[in-house]
Amino acid sequence: MANHADHSDADDHAHPVAPREISHPVLWALGLFASTGALAAVFFHQIDAGRAHARGEPVINLAKAGGGEPDHGALIADISQPVLDQGEILYGKNCASCHGAKGDANPNNTVPAPRNFKTESMKNSLGNGPYAFYHVLTDGYGASMPAFKNLTPAERYAVTHFVRETMIKPSNPAYAAKDPAATTAKIPAAGSSAAGGAQVPPHLVAPPALLPELLAAWSHEDAPRRQAVSAWLETARVGASADLVAPLERLVEIARTQPGRADALLSTVRSGDQAAFITVLVNDAGAGSTDPRFTLMPAPQVQALYARLAQAAGAGVSQ
Numbered sequence: 001m002a003n004h005a006d007h008s009d010a011d012d013h014a015h016p017v018a019p020r021e022i023s024h025p026v027l028w029a030l031g032l033f034a035s036t037g038a039l040a041a042v043f044f045h046q047i048d049a050g051r052a053h054a055r056g057e058p059v060i061n062l063a064k065a066g067g068g069e070p071d072h073g074a075l076i077a078d079i080s081q082p083v084l085d086q087g088e089i090l091y092g093k094n095c096a097s098c099h100g101a102k103g104d105a106n107p108n109n110t111v112p113a114p115r116n117f118k119t120e121s122m123k124n125s126l127g128n129g130p131y132a133f134y135h136v137l138t139d140g141y142g143a144s145m146p147a148f149k150n151l152t153p154a155e156r157y158a159v160t161h162f163v164r165e166t167m168i169k170p171s172n173p174a175y176a177a178k179d180p181a182a183t184t185a186k187i188p189a190a191g192s193s194a195a196g197g198a199q200v201p202p203h204l205v206a207p208p209a210l211l212p213e214l215l216a217a218w219s220h221e222d223a224p225r226r227q228a229v230s231a232w233l234e235t236a237r238v239g240a241s242a243d244l245v246a247p248l249e250r251l252v253e254i255a256r257t258q259p260g261r262a263d264a265l266l267s268t269v270r271s272g273d274q275a276a277f278i279t280v281l282v283n284d285a286g287a288g289s290t291d292p293r294f295t296l297m298p299a300p301q302v303q304a305l306y307a308r309l310a311q312a313a314g315a316g317v318s319q
């Protein structure tokens, strides 16, 4: 018995249970290579999927970003409780202050008075239907009923349904009419860019005001004008008296950064209009500010500068 136990103990020590470790630089390299490959495959697959998706949508769909027309038919049809609940919250936040919590008051004493939903009919030309109501919320009505473009179309319909179902219908069923055919005909199709939908193609969006000037300065069409201005300033600079060097250098800088202003200076000098020249010189190209380098310049120096520039422009003014 003891012998047997001894034997088994000795066996355990002779054969350790830990499995042999399989590790080799080549195996590691292969493993890393394979996993990098797999990640790259996933990555490029996603990029391809993205590209294919983009190719399927030639126009950037601004409807998703809030432009474009919603599906009016579906929104008009959905008078479910969640919609009414949402409408109630939105009414409290956006409308009660003027129309009263129950839709029949004028807490702000607005003139004209807000529409009394319990007694009055709608006055807009589209009538009393839900689309007409939505349209009022989209564009406003008269001078005192504001537009609610901050509400999404679905939110505007939610308020519409809440007011119509809980305020107009119970006390004024005649005014809770459906949209008449003449109005239904005007309801834009879902996703269209009709009234109120503002789906603006990117090329029609006006660029910021600074851009055209910069582009003009860089465009080839502008090159002769710029050359005339810089030749003129260069002529004036050569051999100018010491006190005119700094202002002339400033003008060269203006020609580079504000070509329109430099151009205007050249034409005032060419037409011999010293007063206009000083105005353009001192005023920072309509930006509302004045150019300190020239406002602080003594009058005789301004005159000398003008004379120098006039001479350079070939206006024949003696210095």
Ligand code: HEC
Binding pocket: 090, 091, 094, 095, 096, 097, 098, 099, 110, 111, 112, 113, 114, 115, 121, 122, 123, 124, 125, 133, 136, 137, 141, 142, 143, 144, 145, 146, 148, 159, 160, 163
């Ligand atoms: C700043 C005050 C003010 C707020 C806020 C306001 N309204 Fe009005 N609303 C008015 C006034 C005033 C009129 C009447 C305008 C008129 O007759 O010229 C009016 C008219 C209306 C009309 C009738 C338009 C028609 O065709 O006769 C509807 C519908 C309406 N409001 C709904 C709403 C809803 C819904 C809200 C909230 C989302 C709201 N209003 C928020 C002041 C307000």
